[in-house]
Amino acid sequence: MEKTTFIARIGRIREFLLKPQVFLVLVLIASAVMRFIAWDWTPLLERDSVGYVNAAAVWAATGKYTVPQFPPLPCYLIKLLIQLGLAPETAARLYAFVPGCLVPVVAYALAMESTGNRRIARYAAIFFIFHPTLLFFSVMPIRDSLYILLAGLCLWIGLRAVRYQENRLWILYACCCALAWCCRHEGMEFLPLTALILFIELIRKRYTWRKAALHFLLVLLITPTLWFTIGFLTGGMEPFVLQSALVMNHFRDFIE
Amino acid sequence: MGAFFHKFFQTFFQQIPNGVCLVFAIGALVSTVFMLAKRHHRGKLFVILWAAFLFMGLWRCAKGIISIRYASIMIFPMVIATAFGCRRGEAWWRLLCRYFRCLPSWFGRVIALGCLIGCTGGALVIAHYKLNIQSRAFTTICRTVSDYRKLYPDLRVLVKHNDTERFTYHTQVPCIPLEDNQREFFAQGLNGITDPDGHFLLVVMERHLKGLEPRRDELRPGAKLSRVRAKRYRQSKRKNLDIYFYENPLSFSRIAAVSPAPPASPDDLLGPGAFGPSRSAAAFRSRPVPGGGGFRFTFVVSAEAVSGKAAAVEVRTVRRQGNGEVPTLQLRCPVKEKGIYRGVVTFRTPPGPFAICLDGLGTTVRLEQFRLTRAE
Numbered sequence: 001m002e003k004t005t006f007i008a009r010i011g012r013i014r015e016f017l018l019k020p021q022v023f024l025v026l027v028l029i030a031s032a033v034m035r036f037i038a039w040d041w042t043p044l045l046e047r048d049s050v051g052y053v054n055a056a057a058v059w060a061a062t063g064k065y066t067v068p069q070f071p072p073l074p075c076y077l078i079k080l081l082i083q084l085g086l087a088p089e090t091a092a093r094l095y096a097f098v099p100g101c102l103v104p105v106v107a108y109a110l111a112m113e114s115t116g117n118r119r120i121a122r123y124a125a126i127f128f129i130f131h132p133t134l135l136f137f138s139v140m141p142i143r144d145s146l147y148i149l150l151a152g153l154c155l156w157i158g159l160r161a162v163r164y165q166e167n168r169l170w171i172l173y174a175c176c177c178a179l180a181w182c183c184r185h186e187g188m189e190f191l192p193l194t195a196l197i198l199f200i201e202l203i204r205k206r207y208t209w210r211k212a213a214l215h216f217l218l219v220l221l222i223t224p225t226l227w228f229t230i231g232f233l234t235g236g237m238e239p240f241v242l243q244s245a246l247v248m249n250h251f252r253d254f255i256e
Numbered sequence: 257m258g259a260f261f262h263k264f265f266q267t268f269f270q271q272i273p274n275g276v277c278l279v280f281a282i283g284a285l286v287s288t289v290f291m292l293a294k295r296h297h298r299g300k301l302f303v304i305l306w307a308a309f310l311f312m313g314l315w316r317c318a319k320g321i322i323s324i325r326y327a328s329i330m331i332f333p334m335v336i337a338t339a340f341g342c343r344r345g346e347a348w349w350r351l352l353c354r355y356f357r358c359l360p361s362w363f364g365r366v367i368a369l370g371c372l373i374g375c376t377g378g379a380l381v382i383a384h385y386k387l388n389i390q391s392r393a394f395t396t397i398c399r400t401v402s403d404y405r406k407l408y409p410d411l412r413v414l415v416k417h418n419d420t421e422r423f424t425y426h427t428q429v430p431c432i433p434l435e436d437n438q439r440e441f442f443a444q445g446l447n448g449i450t451d452p453d454g455h456f457l458l459v460v461m462e463r464h465l466k467g468l469e470p471r472r473d474e475l476r477p478g479a480k481l482s483r484v485r486a487k488r489y490r491q492s493k494r495k496n497l498d499i500y501f502y503e504n505p506l507s508f509s510r511i512a513a514v515s516p517a518p519p520a521s522p523d524d525l526l527g528p529g530a531f532g533p534s535r536s537a538a539a540f541r542s543r544p545v546p547g548g549g550g551f552r553f554t555f556v557v558s559a560e561a562v563s564g565k566a567a568a569v570e571v572r573t574v575r576r577q578g579n580g581e582v583p584t585l586q587l588r589c590p591v592k593e594k595g596i597y598r599g600v601v602t603f604r605t606p607p608g609p610f611a612i613c614l615d616g617l618g619t620t621v622r623l624e625q626f627r628l629t630r631a632e
Contacts, residue, residue: 041387044394047418050425111336114305123339123372130376132277132383133324133331139387144328151329155305162304186326189315193308200307 023122024105031101031129038135039093049092049140052078057088065235068242072235073182074143092141099149100138104128106152113159143183150180154190162201165211167218174219178226182234185246194219263320267327272313275324276334279378283338283371290344291337302340309333342371393489393497394426397459400485400499401427408455414445414502415459423459432456443470446479450588452508452599457484458500469500477550477631478505478602508569508589508599514556514624525551525628531614540614540623547575548607552631553586555614556624558596567591567618571601575610583613591619602631 016022045053055067056078065072074095081091104125111117111124128134137145154176161169177194181187198216201207273281291302313330321327349364405411415423417433424431434445442460449456458481475481485499520527531540557569571587587601614623 038383038387041384042391044391044398044426045422046390047422050422054421054425107332107335110305110332111339114302114336115340117340117343120336120339120343123342123368124336126372127280127335127339127375127379130379130383131280131331131335132379132386133275133328135383136387137328142325144325148328148331152332155308155332159304186329189312193311196311197304197308200304 018122020118023125024108027104027108027125027129028101031104034129035097035100035135035138039097039139042136042139045089045092046140048142052141052143053088053092056082056092060088068235069246071143071182071184071231073179073230074141074146076234077146078141089141093139096138096141096145099146100134103134103138103145103149103152106149106156110152110156110159113156113163147180147183147187150176150183151187151190154180158190158194158197161215162197162206165207165215167215170215170218171222174222175226177219177223178230181223181227182230188247191220191223260318264317267317267321268313271321271324272316272327272330275327276331277379277382279375279382280331280334280338283341283375284334287337287341287344290341290348305333305336338371338375342368342375345371389489393487396485396487396489396497397423397499398426401429401457404455404457404484404501405429411455411457413457413459419459434458443474446470446481446502447474447476449502449504450506450585452504452506452587452589452601455504456502458502460496460498460500473604476505476602477552477604479503505602506587506600508587508597510595511556511598512596514558514596517625518627523629525630526612526626531623531626538616538620541574542612542628544609544611545628546608547605547610550602550604550631551628552600552602553612553626553628554598554600555626556596556598557614557616557621558624559591559594559616559619559621561620562591562594562618564618565592567616569597569599569619569621570613570615570617571599572613572615573603573605573610574613575605575608591616591621596624 017026051067052070052075055065055070056075058064058066059075059079060082065075067075078088078092078095081094082088084091086094107128108121108125111121115121134148137148154173157169157173157176161173173194177187177190179187180190195216198207198212202209202212276284291306309330309332316327316330346364346368349359349367350361353359353361353364401411401413411429413423413427413429413431414434415431417435420431420433423429432445432449435441442458446456446458469481469483480501480503482501483498484501485497487497489495489497525545526542530542553571555571559567559569568588568590570585572583572585575582575584584603586603587599589597589599591597612628614621614626
């Protein structure tokens with residue numbers, strides 16, 4: 001009798017811990033702890049990170065963005081944290097740390113959306129907590145941490161948008177694409193990717209031509225507009241012009 | 257075409273697996289087989305996700321990537337696929353149990369849990385290795401620099417050009433960029449130092465290259481290069497951390513007064529009148545001296561008028577080559593105020609006559625004494 005009660009209690013605890021909300025909170029805590037440990041492993045900044053910290057510190061002090069070849073959003077966020085009173089290195093580390101902690105949660109959502117299996121989603125979230133590359137991104141102030149989070153969000157929202165075919169989901173997807181593009185130039189690959197996904201859905205006869213065209217047009221209009229707006233508001237015109245040239249080069253390379 | 261395929265396969269088999277972590281790359285490969293074998297998965301959104309990542313992967317392979325960071329988005333499908341594989345492993349075991357009834361069914365759970373622990377442990381080991389190793393190498397450098405700075409406050413660090421910003425940030429010591437860590441740039445970088453003040457630490461973090469240090473005859477005469485740290489910091493990639501200490505053979509300092517000229521010596525290769533009759537000017541040029549080997553040029557100048565912050569004294573050697581002349585800067589030192597300065601410069605020249613030029617930049621100097629001797 002006692003044994004049965006004990007097993008039942010264990011079962012209840014397990015059930016409670018595996019509830020999605022509780023599990024995700026645990027994932028967040030574990031993710032933060034793991035990233036703190038990784039932070040302790042890497043007390044010194046690596047090559048590119050130093051560039052970001054210096055650029056943000058100069059930007060905060062003089063108001064001039066000195067590395068217009070990089071998208072301004074990551075440096076702008078670091079600059080905002082510096083202006084809040086944090087030391088440049090702490091601000092930069094924090095900028096990478098917070099999105100890094102959130103990535104396993106997004107991975108859970110993405111795995112859940114794509115496979116429909118809660119256990120696979122749980123495994124994926126656990127793997128993401130310990131992934132070495134992500135740990136590195138989360139403790140080094142480079143643009144990848146935020147980019148990975150936004151790209152994961154793009155994919156998750158994109159899959160939901162394909163499933164539910166709602167306009168507001170496609171608008172949200174376009175906003176995430178634009179933000180990802182503001183972090184890394186590779187973010188623009190979501191534009192041809194959207195076309196590919198919609199084309200596959202058309203072949204599978206889940207979409208009508210009209211709806212597919214409408215949704216693609218939404219993404220095609222909103223993403224570059226928002227990319228320009230965010231780029232202009234954060235970095236001004238000079239980085240925007242330089243980056244437009246870089247993006248054109250990317251497109252030319254892709255076409256060639 | 258060959259180069260394209262080389263780049264394609266290098267990205268596919270080397271850079272993408274490195275970027276997403278080898279454990280998950282293998283896991284994803286095994287899981288793809290599981291996925292293709294199970295028909296009903298093809299109807300789900302998983303297919304769209306895979307198609308998307310196939311597109312992203314092929315794009316990267318075709319274009320090539322410089323850093324593994326460019327493949328970071330591939331982490332999502334690889335990790336989700338590995339998680340999928342862990343789950344499918346359990347299902348396949350159950351299928352086996354249906355045919356071989358002697359097999360324990362609970363073992364499926366053990367397989368899934370084993371995969372989970374194995375992948376997590378593998379990832380953790382790689383994370384510790386990757387993050388810790390680089391950091392330990394930097395800590396060694398910073399400690400060495402700080403130790404040497406206590407002895408030599410004017411210490412400077414020479415590093416590969418793309419590392420300058422990082423080293424300046426961590427060591428708080430001015431860094432001078434070297435063009436590359438290759439052997440020829442190593443000697444070139446050291447001989448290119450025309451600054452008479454300061455001692456230099458040279459940091460080399462590179463794959464193990466035999467004979468990286470320049471031969472003695474490739475350095476300036478009187479220069480000393482000694483290795484102060486040697487450490488293999490990454491066994492798998494055979495990366496070495498070497499730190500050298502370079503003692504500068506140049507000097508230029510202010511003195512109180514001109515000491516009486518030493519008696520004429522047969523060692524002096526220039527002799528009186530080598531710089532012509534004018535002893536107060538902006539530029540001096542000696543008569544040609546037969547070259548080949550190491551030389552030491554000692555001089556005393558008095559700076560009579562200093563204009564601007566960029567005022568300096570320069571010593572060059574000029575060789576005739578064909579119809580033209582090849583100048584080589586041997587010493588450049590700032591002159592901040594009027595006064596008497598003594599400088600020593602040691603250099604090596606190829607065979608053939610050469611002349612010594614002493615220029616006052618932004619200053620009028622009076623050449624008080626000079627002497628050129630052979631140096632070993």
